[in-house]
Amino acid sequence: MSNISDIRKDYLQQSLTEDTIAPDPIRQFDVWWAAALQAKLDEVNAMTLATASADGIPSARIVLLKGYDERGFVFFTNYQSEKGQDLIANPHASLVFFWPTLERQVRINGSAEKVSSAESDEYFNSRPVGSRIGAWASPQSEVIKSRDLLEQNVTELERKYADGSIPRPPHWGGFRIIPNSIEFWQGRPNRLHDRIRYTLIGEEWVIERLAP
Secondary structure, eight states: OGGGGGOOOOSSSSSTTTTTTTTHHHHHHHHHHHHHHHHHHHTTTTTEEEEEOOOOEEEEEEEOOEEETTEEEEEEETTSSSHHHHHHHHHHHEEEEGGGGGTEEEEEEEEEEEEEEHHHHHHHHHHHHHHHHHHHHHHTTTTSOOOHHHHHHHHHHHHTTTTTTOOOTTTTEEEEEEEEEEEEEEOGGGOOEEEEEEETEEEEEEEEEEEE
């Protein structure tokens, strides 16, 4: 196939209707999350995180969902990284899950807050030793001269924490994206996709269908 414009796929699997969805978006996410797990998708918890700097410059990257509930969607990072600094300066953020095997997307818009120190500690202490060392070793998003710096840092830290008691770095922890809108997208034939959006108005979720 020589032309990018010739790449296309028709979506045929399922539909999404107002009479079959949950009244609450987190419950609806539960249903789709369970289906994604059952489908045994690779990196099922991978999600695009879009942020913007204090002056509105956008950036996006893939991060991993590490938990969710009615309070929001949680991931962990270096607070001094680009995304961390963006969210501290400008807490508005978007998340996107794309599960092509199921022909589904979920878009989440909301605001970010740091999770509690206890939550960050609990997750950090559950990570493999190498990942905990890596959280200390990498000055995330900073320019470095070579990979040698990282490897030297790792060697020194492995020596320092040889007993395995590795504390959580003060600059590392979780963010929770608190949703104010969640859209569920189900691929349909002829690009006439189903899009159902939940928008939080006061304390109630308003459900609307969007044109594809």
